Amino acid sequence: MKLSKFIFKLTGLLIILLALYFCCSYFIIDRYVDRYYHKFRYPAGSMVVGLSRSNFGISPEVLDQEFGDDEIAKPVLNFSFELYRSPYGSVYKKDIENKIAEGTTNGVFIVSVSPGSFLIPINSSEDDVDKLDEDTMLGKMDYVNVDPNFEYMVKCYANPLYKGIVFWPKNDVVVTHDNGWIEFREGTSTYEITEKMVDKWSEETLISYKKILVGQKISIARLKAFEDTVLMLKEYGKVYVVRTPVLKDVLDFETEFWPEMNSQIDSIANKVNVPYWDYTKDHSSYTYYDGSHLFSKSAEMFTRQLAMDIKKK
Amino acid sequence: MLFNSLDFIFFFPIAVVVYYLFPHKHRWAWLLGCSYYFYMQWDVTLVFLLIASTLIDYALGIKMHRTAHKQRRKWYLMLSVLANVGMLFFFKYLGFFSESVSQIMAYFGQVDTNTVTASTSAYGNILLPVGISFYTFQTLSYSIDIYRGKIEPEHHLGKYALYVAFFPQLVAGPIERASRLLPQFHKKIEIDIEAIRKGIILMSWGFFLKMVVADRLGVYVDYAHGNPAGTPGIPLFLAMYFFGFQIYYDFSAYSIIAVGAAKVLGFDLMNNFNRPFFSTSAAQFWQRWHRSLMHWLRDYLYRPLVRDFKLKAFLAVFVVFFINGLWHGANWTFVVWGVLCGLFLLFEQGTNKLRNRILDKSPIPISKHIRQFLWGFVTLHYLAFTMIFFRSSSIYNALVYIKSMFDIRAFYFNITNDIVEIIISILLILLVQAIHFYKGNDKIYELFSSKKIAIRWSLYVVCIAAMVLLAFNRQNSFIYFQF
Numbered sequence: 086m087k088l089s090k091f092i093f094k095l096t097g098l099l100i101i102l103l104a105l106y107f108c109c110s111y112f113i114i115d116r117y118v119d120r121y122y123h124k125f126r127y128p129a130g131s132m133v134v135g136l137s138r139s140n141f142g143i144s145p146e147v148l149d150q151e152f153g154d155d156e157i158a159k160p161v162l163n164f165s166f167e168l169y170r171s172p173y174g175s176v177y178k179k180d181i182e183n184k185i186a187e188g189t190t191n192g193v194f195i196v197s198v199s200p201g202s203f204l205i206p207i208n209s210s211e212d213d214v215d216k217l218d219e220d221t222m223l224g225k226m227d228y229v230n231v232d233p234n235f236e237y238m239v240k241c242y243a244n245p246l247y248k249g250i251v252f253w254p255k256n257d258v259v260v261t262h263d264n265g266w267i268e269f270r271e272g273t274s275t276y277e278i279t280e281k282m283v284d285k286w287s288e289e290t291l292i293s294y295k296k297i298l299v300g301q302k303i304s305i306a307r308l309k310a311f312e313d314t315v316l317m318l319k320e321y322g323k324v325y326v327v328r329t330p331v332l333k334d335v336l337d338f339e340t341e342f343w344p345e346m347n348s349q350i351d352s353i354a355n356k357v358n359v360p361y362w363d364y365t366k367d368h369s370s371y372t373y374y375d376g377s378h379l380f381s382k383s384a385e386m387f388t389r390q391l392a393m394d395i396k397k398k
Numbered sequence: 399m400l401f402n403s404l405d406f407i408f409f410f411p412i413a414v415v416v417y418y419l420f421p422h423k424h425r426w427a428w429l430l431g432c433s434y435y436f437y438m439q440w441d442v443t444l445v446f447l448l449i450a451s452t453l454i455d456y457a458l459g460i461k462m463h464r465t466a467h468k469q470r471r472k473w474y475l476m477l478s479v480l481a482n483v484g485m486l487f488f489f490k491y492l493g494f495f496s497e498s499v500s501q502i503m504a505y506f507g508q509v510d511t512n513t514v515t516a517s518t519s520a521y522g523n524i525l526l527p528v529g530i531s532f533y534t535f536q537t538l539s540y541s542i543d544i545y546r547g548k549i550e551p552e553h554h555l556g557k558y559a560l561y562v563a564f565f566p567q568l569v570a571g572p573i574e575r576a577s578r579l580l581p582q583f584h585k586k587i588e589i590d591i592e593a594i595r596k597g598i599i600l601m602s603w604g605f606f607l608k609m610v611v612a613d614r615l616g617v618y619v620d621y622a623h624g625n626p627a628g629t630p631g632i633p634l635f636l637a638m639y640f641f642g643f644q645i646y647y648d649f650s651a652y653s654i655i656a657v658g659a660a661k662v663l664g665f666d667l668m669n670n671f672n673r674p675f676f677s678t679s680a681a682q683f684w685q686r687w688h689r690s691l692m693h694w695l696r697d698y699l700y701r702p703l704v705r706d707f708k709l710k711a712f713l714a715v716f717v718v719f720f721i722n723g724l725w726h727g728a729n730w731t732f733v734v735w736g737v738l739c740g741l742f743l744l745f746e747q748g749t750n751k752l753r754n755r756i757l758d759k760s761p762i763p764i765s766k767h768i769r770q771f772l773w774g775f776v777t778l779h780y781l782a783f784t785m786i787f788f789r790s791s792s793i794y795n796a797l798v799y800i801k802s803m804f805d806i807r808a809f810y811f812n813i814t815n816d817i818v819e820i821i822i823s824i825l826l827i828l829l830v831q832a833i834h835f836y837k838g839n840d841k842i843y844e845l846f847s848s849k850k851i852a853i854r855w856s857l858y859v860v861c862i863a864a865m866v867l868l869a870f871n872r873q874n875s876f877i878y879f880q881f
Contacts, residue, residue: 091591095598098858105866239404239871245614247867252818 106246110238113249117261118242121166121222124265126232128186130158131322133265134177134314135197137167138329142379143195144388145264151392158192158322163265168201168297169221173311176218181314183229185321192322193395196315197329198350200343203311205304214306260381268381269374278374287376291334294377298342312353319359325395326354326361330368330387332376362394399439401655402608409436413565414662422586426556429663433565437528444527447485452562454481455537459544459551459558471545478541482534489527494728529569531725533562535694540576542698549577557583566659570652572670572690579665587664599843600658602861607651609869611826614819615644617870621814623789626799631806633813634799636820641789642782643827646675649688650839657840669840676835678770680743680777695722712747716740726788731796735787742780746773822868 114122133143145161164184171177185192205214218224225240242249258276260268272278318324328350331339339346347363354361364387371383379387399405413432420428438445455478462474487495540561543549552558561580567573622629622637653670660667670689677683684692695718703714716737723736753773757764764772786803790796812820837844848854 088589088591091595098862101859102862102866105863109866242871245868245870250867 107235109246109250110235110242111233113242113246114233114235114238116249118237118249119244120259120261120267121241122234122237123261123263124162124164124166125226125229125234125237126263127160127162128230129160129162129164129184130186130189130191131161131193132181132184133161133163133165133195133197134171134181135165135195135329136171136199136201137165138199138331138378139163139195139197139327140165140167140265140267141269142329142384142387143197143327143391144262144266144268144385146262146266147385147388148193148392149264151389151396152193156191158186158189161193161264163262163267165197165265166222168204171221171223172202172204172218173307173314174214174218175310175313176215176221176224178310178314178317180223180226180229182317189321192318194318194322194324195391196311196318196324196326198311198326198346199328199331200298200303200339200346203303203307204298204301205307207300207302211304211306214304214310266384268384269378270381271372283374286374287332287334290375290377291338294335294338303343308349308353312357315353315357315359319357323395324357324359325391325398326350326359327391328361328363328365329379330364330371332373333368335376336365336368360398362391364390399436401652401659402605405439410659417663418589425587426554426560426583429565430556430560430563433560433563433568436565437563437568440528441525444525447489447527447530448533448563449559451482451485451534451537452559454478455541455562456552456555456558459541460553462541462544463551475541475545479538482538482541486530486534489525489530491724491728498730532571532573533568535573535691535725537562539573539694539698543576549580552576552580564660564665566656566663566665567667570649570656571688572653572656572668573694574667574690578668582665590664593664594662596843597658597661597663599846600661600840601655602658602865603842604651604653604655604658606861606865606869607647607654607830609871610865611823611830612644612648612651613870614823614826614868615640615647618814618820618823619644619789623795623799626795626802629813630802631804632809633811634803636811638782638786638803640823642778642785645785645788646671647830654839654842671839673834673838675778675831676774677777678774680739680746680781682774683777683781684739684743691722691725712744715744719743729791730793731787731790734793734796735784738784738787739781742777742784746777826868 131145131148133139133145133148140163143163143165145163148157148161149159162184164181165171205211205217209217222241226236228234228236257273258270258278260270262268315324315326328347351361367390371387372380373383374380399409409432413429417425417428417432434445434448437448458474458478458481462471462478465471465474540549544551552561557580560583561574561576564574564579619637619641622634623641626634650671657667657669668690672686672689674683674686677686699721700714700718703709703717704711709717719736719740720733721736722739723732723734726732726736754769757769786799787793787796790799814820833842833845846854846857848857
């Protein structure tokens with residue numbers, strides 16, 4: 086076989102492979118990718134950042150309704166992820182900055198804090214933080230404002246493609262919004278969430294937190310990165326550091342793990358001159374599906390409360 | 399750089415094209431540069447360790463060859479062994495040994511638990527250089543072969559460095575012998591389209607094994623090992639077998655990609671696997687599983703122990719399997735795994751006649767083939783069981799797993815809540831085993847050798863579609879990278 090013929094055939098096979106891959110990916114993008122895909126599509130004027138508590142607990146739609154177009158920069162995006170995916174560090178800071186729409190000056194940035202945002206494995210050194218974060222979804226992504234975002238499919242879509250084509254989620258309890266918010270509904274006509282289920286999930290949450298935190302410690306480098314992130318966000322608008330409400334058992338456990346959390350966060354907030362609001366005192370005003378994350382209606386209620394506090398400020 | 403990463407998809411074609419564009423005389427330099435670049439993708443500093451190992455053995459090899467003085471030759475060999483084993487010990491085993499010694503002393507009340515923790519954290523942070531177990535064994539074999547007079551030392555430093563660092567097999571083998579690989583670096587290699595075609599098919603097969611089969615099985619295995627007490631009974635049995643297949647496909651995927659990549663560049667590497675799951679005995683299994691390591695252990699450990707140190711064969715087998723376990727990782731789980739495998743081999747050899755005598759007394763005559771099948775069946779199940787130790791992070795976790803395994807309360811296995819995936823996994827195992835049965839581990843390209851273009855291209859398209867639709871996009875490391 087001649088070399089040119091061989092290269093021609095090889096190229097043909099590569100084209101078939103790439104064409105098939107991108108067609109399947111496009112088909113999936115057109116329907117449903119996963120919980121995080123929407124966060125990587127377009128730039129935002131205002132943002133919610135943090136871990137899963139703000140991911141479930143703060144609705145950009147409510148902020149959109151509460152503030153007029155001339156009051157804050159829009160669109161509002163929930164750019165929170167979950168434990169291990171978006172702890173504070175230079176990787177998350179860089180991606181947050183890349184998400185901010187050009188020319189934004191009056192953005193509102195809700196920076197959510199929980200112990201999970203500041204953890205590193207107990208045997209890691211402070212210098213390892215960036216290396217650890219580079220392996221996360223945020224570390225892998227170079228383009229965070231592309232629609233359709235094929236980079237996301239290539240680097241972050243972990244399921245086999247047939248799943249995205251044949252089975253798309255029929256579960257309407259957990260709803261993913263275009264604005265990045267993940268809503269956990271109190272139940273639907275087809276799926277009832279009982280008190281017993283909530284109790285079980287809450288118990289499991291606490292057990293898993295206990296398991297996780299045994300091997301983790303609070304990182305000074307992450308606290309510094311958090312401060313840097315707030316300082317960076319201040320250049321684009323107003324920043325509010327927020328601790329979302331959680332069930333008392335979870336709060337007690339976290340306080341035992343990191344008793345100085347509030348004082349440390351408060352001192353950083355004071356240093357960079359932004360407010361720090363701790364809503365954990367109001368824990369009994371809200372409902373949680375697992376003790377740590379708010380149910381949909383509570384999330385809306387909490388976001389409304391947050392919007393009122395922002396207006397008062 | 400992982401084989402199953404985007405980086406490699408860009409790196410490899412560039413490496414190949416430029417390699418063939420280079421004049422033959424200087425190709426080694428390009429390949430060496432590529433190999434160091436490939437290795438530096440993990441950690442830039444670790445390449446200096448690789449270079450140090452190369453320089454030591456290069457110099458000692460030449461010195462050893464030049465001197466006729468027997469005792470001096472021995473000293474040079476000892477120096478090479480010390481350097482390589484010392485490096486391996488420092489980076490891989492120092493933390494493990496210091497922790498184990500501290501724990502034993504704490505057990506006897508000689509030190510307190512704080513000392514154990516201090517010793518663990520003092521050495522626990524030493525970074526394990528990727529592939530160190532593979533390339534130190536490769537360089538050791540080079541020095542020993544020169545000492546034994548089996549090979550002449552390589553005088554071209556660049557080509558020797560390439561022998562140590564050749565990127566297709568650098569981080570997870572096959573552990574090549576100098577007598578086989580070094581002469582290939584001196585040969586003039588012309589573009590051989592058929593070899594390139596075979597190489598690409600082997601690489602694609604490796605990617606299929608890794609991304610479609612091994613990573614898929616890994617989901618179930620990870621789930622079961624993550625919480626064995628929460629998923630007792632049948633799921634743990636299923637996960638035990640799945641892990642046996644996972645590690646086989648994962649490692650043989652790496653090996654076959656390495657063989658394929660080398661073939662594209664015009665080199666032949668040894669085939670690391672030869673249908674191990676069709677073995678009819680433990681002895682046969684170890685001749686077919688991770689062949690480059692087992693051959694190494696046979697030639698450089700077992701035979702010297704028996705021949706030079708006059709150790710009884712059964713003790714030598716025990717030592718070999720102890721070292722085999724320890725080679726895999728600095729953890730007692732690997733030692734237990736190695737010892738269990740060694741004991742079984744000894745049991746097999748020791749009871750061979752007895753087993754046959756018992757079967758001879760059977761009222762129904764049992765043919766030789768059935769006997770082999772039955773013993774093969776027992777062997778593979780036993781080896782799958784030992785793999786629980788291989789997969790577990792501690793002896794305690796392995797024991798919890800085994801205890802939970804026999805806690806059968808109900809018939810269920812769908813712990814991942816994804817029955818489709820479990821069915822696909824089983825079907826893929828059957829498919830791959832059937833292909834291995836008919837074509838072996840390294841002749842997969844024969845499937846694509848049909849004279850009819852329509853059949854050939856249909857097969858290509860079906861394989862591409864299967865790969866695109868079924869592959870897990872995890873870009874996770876090969877299991878053997880940690881060794």
